[in-house]
Each structure stands twice: as C-alpha cells, then as structure tokens.
Amino acid sequence: MGLPLEGIKILDLSMVLPGPFCTQLLADYGAEVIKVENRGGDRGRWMQPFIKEQSARFYVVNRNKKSITLDLRKLASKDILRRLVAYSDVLVHNYRPGMMEKLGLAYEDLRPVNERLIYCALSGYGGTGPINKNAAHDINIVSLAGIADLTGTSNSIPALSAVQLGGMSGALYAAIAILMALYQRQNTGRGQYCDISMLDGLISLLPYTLADWSGWGTLPKRGAGFLTGGFACYQVYETSDHRYLSLGAIEGKFWREFCQRINKPQYIPIQLEPAYQEEMINGIREVMKSKTQAEWIQIFADADICLTPVLNLDEVSKHPQVLNREMIIKLPDFEDSGKDMVLAGLPIKFSDTPGEFKSIFPKIGEHTNEILAHLGYSSEEIELFRKEQII
Ligand SMILES: CC(C)(COP(=O)(O)OP(=O)(O)OC[C@H]1O[C@@H](n2cnc3c(N)ncnc32)[C@H](O)[C@@H]1OP(=O)(O)O)[C@@H](O)C(=O)NCCC(=O)NCCSC(=O)C(=O)O
Known part of the structure; x- marks a missing residue:
C-alpha cells in the first residue's frame, strides 16, 4: 500500500x-x-x-x-x-x-x-x-x-x-x-x-480557558488558574539541583498518593480549595527542594501520579519514550x-x-x-x- x-x-x-x-x-x-x-x-x-x-x-x-x-x-x-x-x-x-x-x-x-x-x-x-x-x-x-x-x-x-x-x-x-x-x-x-x-x-484552542472564565465568572489571571500555576496539584516545583519537576495530579487518587509519599497527608482533603493553594504550594516547594530531580524521579518511579521531569531538548532526544516513537531524528555532520x-x-x-x-x-x-x-x-x-x- x-x-x-x-x-x-x-x-x-x-x-x-x-x-x-x-x-x-x-x-x-x-x-x-x-x-x-x-x-x-x-x-x-x-x-x-x-x-x-x-x-x-x-x-x-x-x-x-x-x-x-x-x-x-x-x-x-x-x-x-x-x-x-x-x-x-x-x-x-x-x-x-x-x-x-x-x-x-x-x-x-x-x-x-x-x-x-x-x-x-x-x-x-x-x-x-x-x-x-x-x-x-x-x-x-x-x-x-x-x-x-x-x-x-x-x-x-x-x-x-x-x-x-x-x-x-x-x-x-x-x-x-x-x-x-x-x-x-x-x-x-x-x-x-x-x-x-x-x-x-x-x-x-482556548476551550478550557473560556470555560474557566464562564465557570468562575471572573476573568482568568496569569499564573492563577487551575492549569496555569495557581494550584498545588498542577504545578512546577524546583528541586535541590535547580532543576524542575512537573506535577499534574488532577485526579484525587494521584493527589492522594503524591501527598502520602511526601508525607503531607493533611493536604489530601483540601486539594481543590482555593484558599489553601498558596500554603500547599509553599509547603510542597520546601519538600521538593530537599532532593535532586533525579532522586525524586527515582523515588516516584513506581508511582502512577502524573509526575515528570522538566527536560531540556538534549534529554528529550535521549528519552526512551521519544526514542521508541522515533520522534527526534539526527542527521550527523549534516552536509x-x-x-x-x-x-x-x-x-x-x-x-x-x-x-x-x-x-x-x-x-x-x-x-x-x-x-x-x-x-x-x-x-x-x-x-x-x-x-x-x-x-
Ligand atoms: C510574514 C509576513 C509578516 C511578511 O510580511 P511582508 O514581508 O510584508 O510580506 P507580504 O506577505 O506582504 O508579501 C509580499 C512579499 O513577498 C515577496 N515574495 C515572496 N515570494 C515571491 C515570489 N515568488 N515572487 C515575487 N515576490 C515574492 C515579495 O518580495 C514581497 O516582498 P516586498 O516586495 O518586500 O513587499 C506576512 O507575509 C504575513 O503577515 N503573513 C501571514 C502571517 C504569517 O505567515 N506570519 C509569519 C508567521 S511565522 C511565525 O510564526 C513567526 O513569527 O515566527
């Protein structure tokens, strides 16, 4: 064919x-x-x-x-x-x-x-x-x-x-x-x-953003939305080696597992409470800064919680998933x-x-x-x- x-x-x-x-x-x-x-x-x-x-x-x-x-x-x-x-x-x-x-x-x-x-x-x-x-x-x-x-x-x-x-x-x-x-x-x-x-x-391509505007009834603000940095469960955290981790624990089960693993079970019931987001973000920031990105990846390796490292392009090109899908092609010594x-x-x-x-x-x-x-x-x-x- x-x-x-x-x-x-x-x-x-x-x-x-x-x-x-x-x-x-x-x-x-x-x-x-x-x-x-x-x-x-x-x-x-x-x-x-x-x-x-x-x-x-x-x-x-x-x-x-x-x-x-x-x-x-x-x-x-x-x-x-x-x-x-x-x-x-x-x-x-x-x-x-x-x-x-x-x-x-x-x-x-x-x-x-x-x-x-x-x-x-x-x-x-x-x-x-x-x-x-x-x-x-x-x-x-x-x-x-x-x-x-x-x-x-x-x-x-x-x-x-x-x-x-x-x-x-x-x-x-x-x-x-x-x-x-x-x-x-x-x-x-x-x-x-x-x-x-x-x-x-x-x-x-803005359906969720428009939905936030409609649903909350207020204009979405930079860095403050559910998917734009305002919430602890959907956030980028710095690690001790000045690298970053992305957490996308939207579903309750992921959030629960994450909180338990970092020993913050008190955050589990308040996942979606706007009033507690700043406190939780700061609390998690402190914890995440205690280890390197690689250490956290190792710790969470067996956890199904939507946690990933923030990679640079060189790391992307070597990632086993990207290699498996043949998504980065290198032509050495091009022309x-x-x-x-x-x-x-x-x-x-x-x-x-x-x-x-x-x-x-x-x-x-x-x-x-x-x-x-x-x-x-x-x-x-x-x-x-x-x-x-x-x-
Ligand atoms: C890209 C542009 C800003 C470039 O603006 P201009 O330089 O003013 O070009 P124009 O579109 O007005 O096209 C006229 C020019 O095409 C030239 N031209 C091109 N091909 C030819 C051929 N084959 N023959 C003759 N002339 C040609 C011509 O010299 C004109 O340049 P002059 O004689 O000098 O007038 C515009 O084309 C544009 O807004 N395009 C639509 C949106 C877009 O594609 N934006 C780029 C996104 S790229 C991107 O995302 C990014 O920003 O990065």
Missing part, C-alpha cells in the same frame, strides 16, 4: 514557518509538493542559525519537496503559475491578505483555470476584518488571542512559548481544511477557498557542516500507510527545469525565462 496522500499535488507558495510546515506534513504522508520560491529563495532559507549556506530553519519545514523559482511580479510568470494550477489539487500560501490579489492570483482569478483547485490562504488575521491586512508574527497573534496575557507566573510579564503557537496551530488547521476540502471534492468535483486565520485558530541536523519525526502513525521521512531538501530552484518541461515549456522558452529573470 502507498502513502495516504499519494497522487495529491500541492502547489506551495508559502514561506518561513507556518505554510511550509503545513505542506511538509502533507508531503510526509505522500503528497507531491512543489515549492514556488522567490528568485532569492524562501526568506526562511536565510534565517539564522546557518548550516552551510542554508538555514536550519529552512530544512526543518521543507523536506520532501521540489523547488521552482518564479518571480510572481513578472507578467510571464502568470502563465507558468496558471499551468501549475491546472496541474495541482491544492494551492497554499501564507502571504498577507491582498498580496495574491495584487498579483492577479486570487482564488477568483485561478478558479476558472481549475474548478477542482483547493486554495488555502493562511494568514495572521484572516481574509476579512479591520486589521486583516496587517503583517503578523507569532508574538502578535499570541498577544491578540489573549494567550500572552495568561502565560507566565503571576509576578512575571507575559511569557512566550517555545512553540510558535499561532503559526503552528494555523498550519495544522490549514492541513485539516485541505483534507476536508479534498474529501468533499470527491462528491462535488469542485474545490473551494479555505480562509485560515492564525488568530481564529488560537482562539478556538559536512560539522553539526548535527535535528528534525522531528512523524507524529501520525498509521497501521497500513505510514508516512515516509525523507531527508531530501530542495536547493533553490533545483527542479525548475524539470517542472517547466513537464508543463510543456521548451528548453528555449525556459532559457528565455531565465534570461528575463522570471525564474
């Missing part, structure tokens, strides 16, 4: 992080992805840190794709793009709204070329609204979604996550939208326009750089049609000639495009 998305052709006009992450996911599961890059390359190619002449940030979201360069501002590129659209099932971009319209490459422009085209526009704020044409980076989206305000401790400024939450959730929603539209197209024979806003996506390239493995595990991790990364425009020839352009035409700096 082949891969689940075998035969699906994706025209990938995306850049930097979210769009490329979305299309890489589809490529890992069998889609053919043609990345259309500016003549200088996706700007993500040039972001630090560098490995040889390319950025590691490019490699981690662009494996398994083909690359064609195309200056979309040149008139002749429109014909090439239309031919690519005619050949494709899906187009993905993450320009800010207005850019594709300005270039004459909006959904309405391309739909007549291919009625079956699924056109996915991923942007910071979406296709409509008063600020939708503003440029948006993750920090802006996380802030407008109310998440920055709620992240951190009660006495810290709003904190940022190591995961680019807006971009990555937008990428996943884009992938889901594409798959839904592909499914629907089987019945209708028609594609559709997917308007994916990272801000919409992030807000939709003779003397550095290891570290990539994430495949997160969706199918029984019959697993994805395929191909550590193949396109050079800028590596497949331009091959793709143009496939679209019917002669070698003379291709040379002319090159001379006129269209490709």
Whole structure:
C-alpha cells in the first residue's frame, strides 16, 4: 500500500514557518509538493542559525519537496503559475491578505483555470476584518488571542512559548481544511477557498480557558488558574539541583498518593480549595527542594501520579519514550557542516500507510527545469525565462 496522500499535488507558495510546515506534513504522508520560491529563495532559507549556506530553519519545514523559482511580479510568470494550477489539487500560501490579489492570483482569478483547485490562504488575521491586512508574527497573534496575557507566573510579564503557537496551530488547521476540502471534492468535483486565520485558530484552542472564565465568572489571571500555576496539584516545583519537576495530579487518587509519599497527608482533603493553594504550594516547594530531580524521579518511579521531569531538548532526544516513537531524528555532520541536523519525526502513525521521512531538501530552484518541461515549456522558452529573470 502507498502513502495516504499519494497522487495529491500541492502547489506551495508559502514561506518561513507556518505554510511550509503545513505542506511538509502533507508531503510526509505522500503528497507531491512543489515549492514556488522567490528568485532569492524562501526568506526562511536565510534565517539564522546557518548550516552551510542554508538555514536550519529552512530544512526543518521543507523536506520532501521540489523547488521552482518564479518571480510572481513578472507578467510571464502568470502563465507558468496558471499551468501549475491546472496541474495541482491544492494551492497554499501564507502571504498577507491582498498580496495574491495584487498579483492577479486570487482564488477568483485561478478558479476558472481549475474548478477542482483547493486554495488555502493562511494568514495572521484572516481574509476579512479591520486589521486583516496587517503583517503578523507569532508574538502578535499570541498577544491578540489573549494567550500572552495568561502565560507566565503571576509576578512575571507575559511569557512566550517555545512553540510558535499561532503559526503552528494555523498550519495544522490549514492541513485539516485541505483534507476536508479534498474529501468533499470527491462528491462535488469542485474545490473551494479555505480562509485560515492564525488568530481564529488560537482562539478556538482556548476551550478550557473560556470555560474557566464562564465557570468562575471572573476573568482568568496569569499564573492563577487551575492549569496555569495557581494550584498545588498542577504545578512546577524546583528541586535541590535547580532543576524542575512537573506535577499534574488532577485526579484525587494521584493527589492522594503524591501527598502520602511526601508525607503531607493533611493536604489530601483540601486539594481543590482555593484558599489553601498558596500554603500547599509553599509547603510542597520546601519538600521538593530537599532532593535532586533525579532522586525524586527515582523515588516516584513506581508511582502512577502524573509526575515528570522538566527536560531540556538534549534529554528529550535521549528519552526512551521519544526514542521508541522515533520522534527526534539526527542527521550527523549534516552536509559536512560539522553539526548535527535535528528534525522531528512523524507524529501520525498509521497501521497500513505510514508516512515516509525523507531527508531530501530542495536547493533553490533545483527542479525548475524539470517542472517547466513537464508543463510543456521548451528548453528555449525556459532559457528565455531565465534570461528575463522570471525564474
Ligand atoms: C510574514 C509576513 C509578516 C511578511 O510580511 P511582508 O514581508 O510584508 O510580506 P507580504 O506577505 O506582504 O508579501 C509580499 C512579499 O513577498 C515577496 N515574495 C515572496 N515570494 C515571491 C515570489 N515568488 N515572487 C515575487 N515576490 C515574492 C515579495 O518580495 C514581497 O516582498 P516586498 O516586495 O518586500 O513587499 C506576512 O507575509 C504575513 O503577515 N503573513 C501571514 C502571517 C504569517 O505567515 N506570519 C509569519 C508567521 S511565522 C511565525 O510564526 C513567526 O513569527 O515566527
């Protein structure tokens, strides 16, 4: 059996992080992805840190794709793009709204070329609204979604996550939208326009936070919620070696066992009492500071209480569970750089049609000639495009 998305052709006009992450996911599961890059390359190619002449940030979201360069501002590129659209099932971009319209490459422009085209526009704020044409980076989206305000401790400024939450959730929603539209197209024979806003996506990921607001009837505060640091049973504790442990003992049985093991049975009945949280957090802090992280892990090794060490990435890459699931892939001395390239493995595990991790990364425009020839352009035409700096 082949891969689940075998035969699906994706025209990938995306850049930097979210769009490329979305299309890489589809490529890992069998889609053919043609990345259309500016003549200088996706700007993500040039972001630090560098490995040889390319950025590691490019490699981690662009494996398994083909690359064609195309200056979309040149008139002749429109014909090439239309031919690519005619050949494709899906187009993905993450320009800010207005850019594709300005270039004459909006959904309405391309739909007549291919009625079956699924056109996915991923942007910071979406296709409509008063600020939708503003440029948006993750920090802006996380802030407008109310998440920055709620992240951190009660006495810290709003904190940022190591995961680019807006971009990555937008990428996943884009992938889901594409798959839904592909499914629907089987019945209708028609594609559709997917308007994916990272801000919409992030807000939709707040169900418990909205529930807290609704349930308590007061606005959630940074570091003070049940799942955001306000409660002793769901808390990060420092150990004697200045490492940390995470406790997620929500269920009564876990909490009971934890309290008994640290000799604080008096905390068992007051687990969820807001008035006692500060006292319990301080009490547990004192206990946890008496041993190292490794000692506590050893002590709790046989306890079923949702307790884990806070690991750094090197430890993550060596953790037996992560190794078992093949989730960190290291390519040693990558392209003779003397550095290891570290990539994430495949997160969706199918029984019959697993994805395929191909550590193949396109050079800028590596497949331009091959793709143009496939679209019917002669070698003379291709040379002319090159001379006129269209490709
Ligand atoms: C990423 C952006 C902030 C970048 O803003 P801008 O640099 O102003 O780019 P625009 O989207 O307006 O796109 C216009 C630029 O695309 C360039 N461009 C790119 N490809 C081409 C091709 N093939 N041909 C011609 N021109 C091209 C072109 O040079 C324009 O640059 P000029 O000629 O110079 O105008 C924005 O695109 C954006 O808001 N995108 C949607 C949200 C998003 O994806 N954000 C990144 C999240 S990444 C992330 O999470 C993070 O922050 O980290």
